[in-house]
Amino acid sequence: MSARILDGNALSASVRSGLAERALNLTARRITPCLAVVLVGENPASAVYVRNKVKACEVAGMRSLRFDYPADVKPAEVLERIAALNADPGVHGILVQLPLPPQFDSDAVLEAIAPEKDVDGFHAQNVGALMQGHPRFIPCTPYGVMEMLRSEQVPLKGAEAVIVGRSNIVGKPMAMLLVAASATVTVCHSQTRDLAFHTRRADILVAAVGKARMIGGDMIKPGAVVIDVGINRLPPEEGGKLVGDVDFEAAKEVASLITPVPGGVGPMTITMLLANTIESAERVARGR
């Protein structure tokens, strides 16, 4: 059996065309959705992510503002910028690209963003709201995964969902969303005793670890839905290409549906960032 490929680029294109229409409607009401992106330092991966986010805004008919700081900037300077963006009624979403250099307290920076503009959904208030089941902004990567599952009408109620990874930005919110959708959720991490025991039980397996091809075909239940969040660059001697946390070639012979890397969850993450920013602007338009 060979799995069907869940094409994140194709799904993104269709979601983004709906978003562009919503952006146009807002612009007609003189509220052009605007995302402000703050980048500190010269991390090449972060620079690529920021560039892609800014470009995606333009294509969707949204505004974007970009603020770049050197790696040795004083945190107070960045916090001042965030305060100004919080106060700017023309800005609907604020994103600080992580990771930040060591002199920063990342939590303090995320807490400085006004919760109603926190389109990444990382502010403690928004994390709490998600936990309580009435999210204000759903973190973009797990939001994208849920949209992928929805687009394929993957049954979630009562399904065994196993998530590998427990980060604040992917694993934990992913678990909350799948619990809210009535899946039975297991979260695995680096201290999990027998990872394969858990992954082999999964009807839905989400891998968010950051280790190239660590999930082999023999760790996957036949017919499972496999969502690969990982993005890993192979060393030059192995070809230097991007791969996921799942051994795609082996897994696709076992799974029923699988996301590729690149072209799977990545594009959906950016799409849901646009969706959150537009939603924020629509709330302004509705007066709340």
Ligand code: NDP
């Ligand atoms: P983190 O490094 O924050 O978290 C990784 C998680 O994997 C941790 O919970 C860690 O466990 C767990 N882990 C590490 N080793 C193992 C192991 N051997 N077995 C089981 N679990 C393990 O990463 P992120 O969540 O930020 O990102 C994960 C991956 O997803 C990365 O490749 C990242 O690049 C990618 N990513 C992709 C996005 C996209 O748009 N597609 C967006 C965001 C991230 P412990 O907690 O015990 O340390």
